Amino acid sequence: MSIKTKLSAIIFGSVLLILALNLTLNSYATRNNLRGEAERNMKTAAMQIAVSVEQSNYSSNYAEQLIAQNLRMAAILISNDLDPDIANVTNAELKKLASKVGVSNISLLVRTKDDIVVKKSSDPKELDLPTKGFGFWYTAFVDLFEGREVSVAKGQRLEHFWSGPFEYSSSNPEFIEKWGYYYDGRSNYIIDPYIRSTSISDYVRIMSPEEIVKQTMEVNPDILEITGINPSTFGSSTMDPDGTDSVNVKLRNRPIMYGTYRFGDVERDKWAVKEALAKKEPVMVDATARGVRVMKSFIPVTLPDSGAYVISVVIDYSVITSVIREQLWNNIRSSLLLLALFLAGSYILAGFIIRPIQAILTKVQDVSRGKFEPPLEVGSRDELGQLALRINAMTRNLALHTSRLRQTLEENREVKEHLESVINGTSDAIHTSDMTGRIISVNRAFEELYGWREREVVGRIIDLVPDSASKEEGTRLQWLIRGAHLPPTETLRLKRDGSVVEVSVSTSVIRDEEGKPLSFVHVSRDMTERNRMEELLRQSEKLTTVGQLAAGVAHEIRNPLTTLRGFLQLQREKQMLVPLHVDLMLSELERINLIVSEFLILAKPQAVRFQQKDVCQILHDVISLLDSQAHLHNIEVKDEFEITPAMVHCEENQLKQVFINIIKNGIESMSAGGTLTLEQKRIEDSIVIVITDEGEGIPAEMLPKLGQPFFTNKETGTGLGLMISQRIIQAHKGMMEIESQVGRGTSVTIALPAAIETAGPVNAEAGTGKETE
Numbered sequence: 017m018s019i020k021t022k023l024s025a026i027i028f029g030s031v032l033l034i035l036a037l038n039l040t041l042n043s044y045a046t047r048n049n050l051r052g053e054a055e056r057n058m059k060t061a062a063m064q065i066a067v068s069v070e071q072s073n074y075s076s077n078y079a080e081q082l083i084a085q086n087l088r089m090a091a092i093l094i095s096n097d098l099d100p101d102i103a104n105v106t107n108a109e110l111k112k113l114a115s116k117v118g119v120s121n122i123s124l125l126v127r128t129k130d131d132i133v134v135k136k137s138s139d140p141k142e143l144d145l146p147t148k149g150f151g152f153w154y155t156a157f158v159d160l161f162e163g164r165e166v167s168v169a170k171g172q173r174l175e176h177f178w179s180g181p182f183e184y185s186s187s188n189p190e191f192i193e194k195w196g197y198y199y200d201g202r203s204n205y206i207i208d209p210y211i212r213s214t215s216i217s218d219y220v221r222i223m224s225p226e227e228i229v230k231q232t233m234e235v236n237p238d239i240l241e242i243t244g245i246n247p248s249t250f251g252s253s254t255m256d257p258d259g260t261d262s263v264n265v266k267l268r269n270r271p272i273m274y275g276t277y278r279f280g281d282v283e284r285d286k287w288a289v290k291e292a293l294a295k296k297e298p299v300m301v302d303a304t305a306r307g308v309r310v311m312k313s314f315i316p317v318t319l320p321d322s323g324a325y326v327i328s329v330v331i332d333y334s335v336i337t338s339v340i341r342e343q344l345w346n347n348i349r350s351s352l353l354l355l356a357l358f359l360a361g362s363y364i365l366a367g368f369i370i371r372p373i374q375a376i377l378t379k380v381q382d383v384s385r386g387k388f389e390p391p392l393e394v395g396s397r398d399e400l401g402q403l404a405l406r407i408n409a410m411t412r413n414l415a416l417h418t419s420r421l422r423q424t425l426e427e428n429r430e431v432k433e434h435l436e437s438v439i440n441g442t443s444d445a446i447h448t449s450d451m452t453g454r455i456i457s458v459n460r461a462f463e464e465l466y467g468w469r470e471r472e473v474v475g476r477i478i479d480l481v482p483d484s485a486s487k488e489e490g491t492r493l494q495w496l497i498r499g500a501h502l503p504p505t506e507t508l509r510l511k512r513d514g515s516v517v518e519v520s521v522s523t524s525v526i527r528d529e530e531g532k533p534l535s536f537v538h539v540s541r542d543m544t545e546r547n548r549m550e551e552l553l554r555q556s557e558k559l560t561t562v563g564q565l566a567a568g569v570a571h572e573i574r575n576p577l578t579t580l581r582g583f584l585q586l587q588r589e590k591q592m593l594v595p596l597h598v599d600l601m602l603s604e605l606e607r608i609n610l611i612v613s614e615f616l617i618l619a620k621p622q623a624v625r626f627q628q629k630d631v632c633q634i635l636h637d638v639i640s641l642l643d644s645q646a647h648l649h650n651i652e653v654k655d656e657f658e659i660t661p662a663m664v665h666c667e668e669n670q671l672k673q674v675f676i677n678i679i680k681n682g683i684e685s686m687s688a689g690g691t692l693t694l695e696q697k698r699i700e701d702s703i704v705i706v707i708t709d710e711g712e713g714i715p716a717e718m719l720p721k722l723g724q725p726f727f728t729n730k731e732t733g734t735g736l737g738l739m740i741s742q743r744i745i746q747a748h749k750g751m752m753e754i755e756s757q758v759g760r761g762t763s764v765t766i767a768l769p770a771a772i773e774t775a776g777p778v779n780a781e782a783g784t785g786k787e788t789e
Contacts, residue, residue, distance in 0.1 A: 027362035035351045039344065051300070053314055056237070057300055058329035061232050062315040065242065065327060068228040069274075073661040076439040080194065083170035083211065084179035089195030089635060090117040090774055091177065091207045102126060102135055111138035120193075120212040125157065126204040132157045135205065156180070160199040160206055176200040181268065193679060229275045240310060241330040243280070244273035246292060251286035279305035279312070279330045288314045289326045302333070309333040376407060383411055386418070445519075445540040448526075453477045465519075465542055467512035480509050495535050495772060496525050500774070506543055518543045580604055628771045630660040631671070631703055632696055638675040639694070642683065650689030653679075657696040662703045663771040666748055674741040678707050678764050681738075685711025685762065701770050708763040714756040722754055 093372035094113055098105050110122045122135035123145075147157055156178045159165065160639060165173070172179045177659040179196040195210040209415055215666055229242045249255070249272040254263040258616055259277030281303060292299045298312045311333050318324045319728050389478045391408040445462035449455050455473045463469055468478065481489045485507050492502055504522040510519055519540045526535045547552040583601050639653055682692050697704050714722070722738055747767055756762035 020245060021245060025204055026225055027358065028363065031358045032355060035354065039347050039351060040345055043344055043607040050339055051311070052697050054238075054311060055298060055335060056332055057236070058331060059315050061236060061242070062313070062327040062329055065228050065232055065244075069244075077454060080181060081172055082178070083194050084174065084177075084196060085210050085602050087119065087194065087211070087618065088174050088198060089596055090119050090196030091196055093117050094122060094207050095198065095203065096210060098203070098207075102203070102205045105205075105257065107136055107140070107143075110136060114138045114209070114549075117209070121210060123208040123210075125197075125208055126205050127157075127161050128207075132161070132206075134208070143538060145196070157197065157206060160197060163201060174547055210271060213735040224508045226274050238331050238335045239329060240308075240332055241276055241279050241328075243275040243277050243328040243330075245285075245314075245326040245328055246271050247289050247324070247326060247686050250289060251282055253641055255282070256280060264534070272323060275328075279303075279308075279310055280328075281305065284310075285314070285328065292316045292326050292619040293324060299644050305330075309337075310713040311336070334448070376404060379407060379411070383414060386515065424448065443541075445542075446537065447473075447540075448535050449535050450535050451533060462540070463538060465511075465517065466509070482510055484508070492523065492744040493536065496523060496536070500772065504541075509540065518547055531672055568617075577604075577608070589660045625654050626665045626667055628663050629668050630656045630668050631664055631666075631705060631768065634666075634668060634671050635675060635694055635696065635705070638672055642676065642679050645691065646683055647682075649681055649683055649686065651686055653697075654693065655694045657694075660698075662696055664697060664768045665771045670744045671748070674766070675705075675707075677737040677741050682709030682762065685709055686715075687712075688763075698770065699767075702767045702771050705766045705768075706763060707766075708761060713758040713760055713762055714754075715758055719754060719756060 021463050044687065053120060070168045072738060097113055097116075098109070109123070114120065115123045121137060121142065123134045123139070123142045125132050125147065126135045131146050132141045133147065134145040137143050140475045158179060160176075177196060177198045179194065193210050195208060198207040198209075199205075205632040229244075232242060233239050243259070246269065248263045249261065251270050252261065252264065252271065255261045255271045257280070259272035259280065261271050282303065286304065287298045288301050293316050296316055301312045301314070305311055309332075310330050312331045313331075315329065317327055318325060377431075391411065395396060440460045442459070442676045443461055445459065445465040447455060447458040447462050454477050456471050458468070458473060466480065488507070492505065495502060503524070504520045506518065506520050508516050509519050509521070520543050521541075524537050525533050526537060527533050635655065635657070639655065643653060680694065681692075686692070686709055692710075693706075694707045695706040695708070697706075742752055745766060745768075751767045752761065753765045755765070
């Protein structure tokens, strides 16, 4: 998909999203506005009904007041005509008296132990009717009997008289009656005249809110139902789902005061009624009743006489949804038209926006093909113009760097060819292998030394290491991988025909940028000819040494032999054995035996087995051995060793012999006592031991002759001990130097190669390819 299409799609999608959000918000706002308007209409209707009910209550109260005054006048007439004792009054007398004073019936109420009941009445249905269960009626009767002012707020209160509001008859619920209760204290009963007529029932019905509700619903056809709810009895256990109540049937205690209850849900509406009264504001409820989605509003109303109650107004929710649906379709039609216009405009706008991008893309494609000219034309200073400037700068830099890279590539090619010619021209066999031993490359010297051709070994694993050296080779490679730097080693390798060749191998590791090992580079040098020449040189050195030793031995032995000959001739001439002469001859013979023994030790090859040992521990053993001798000569032996172990590959007894010879020489040189210092330290890959005495010192002209056989400055020395010590140190691939100043002492420095840890002991012959002599 092209950028133009993507950009058009982005613009179109953005507009679509904005329009969708706009439609959603408009629908939500419209719904809220319609709900608010409906709520206001329902509240207005409820308040109109409440006002109308209040007005009808005023009219009804006026009519009740007039009737109450008439009933009081009738009660006074009745009181004057009846006997004060109820026992002397009959029901028939009451019936005649009711017709006389113009009331429907007369009942007389007396007070019992715990109630007030009808004792005599012109209506037989009223007889024995209790009043205690009638609530505020009973309270009014008690106030009258006790001569107090009636404390009940409802009804009309006159002197010695109280009249209740219009209410259904207890004995005959089909009629609405108006009662009056008179008691002046002269009799033992309360006089109850009441009027029961169809005219009163018709008046109450006409003045009731039902007609107002009916007219309000005719004016507002969207209103499905209006209900006046009595909160004190609504939702009681005796109330039926349609709002009727078999117990609370009076005008003042019916759950549904007026209107109908066809769209109700008792439990939910009971909660809404409590909420409305508690908050003193309308409560809106969405519900589904009788298969219709409706919106119900519960409006709290407070009347001076009737108290607080709730008017429920129910409207059909389709009134709101139909308006929302119509407005939504209008918005969708206009949105589709806008989308079509935006789609066309976005496509044109996208083409205009991406025109510089297309030029930049064309330039980038030219650069990718190596074409750097001509530069982009910059016609604006916006972000795309800045991008074009950066691309021109990048193109110039790329052209410059490409030129330099070509030059560098040519130089690298020449260097590579030179290195390849050098590698192929060197006499050392070079081959590289990966970490598994697979051959990567070889040079010509490798082909000549091992007999393999390059095409035969590249990519293969070949056996160049004999079994006898495979363990040592594996150990060396592991140390190289760990980062150790190992010197070249003389070992054996196998040729293609299976023959063994003596070589000196130097191996190094090639690593990546992160230090991970990638391959090995092995450089092999044929040591066969060199070893043969070294062997001839050693033989020549041996002959020279033997000649020197023979001359020295002959010279050293001649002197004791001359002494022996002289003493023997003297013994023969005197024909007697002189003990003193015998002791001297035995001493000279012992001297001859010492010279011959040291000579044999020097000349005889010693088969040794090297092991990894701590030089400091060896020196401690030697110090313990010679410490008593040092104390006898008043000499203090002082050691200055490093804390860390100083490990070397050595033959322990030979090193002990070297240290004993040097320390004994130091002790013997300090006739006046002093300090003999032994110092051990590590310098790079060497373990260095320095033995310093405070003896007489050695003259400078004698230092070059030290180590020669039979050269010594001791009266009884042979000079072979220092020579043997030098040979031992050389066999350990070490070095020994002697420095001395006359009168200040002598310092002997021994340097031995530090050991690289291996799996076990290493034979001296395996390490050097030569026998230790």
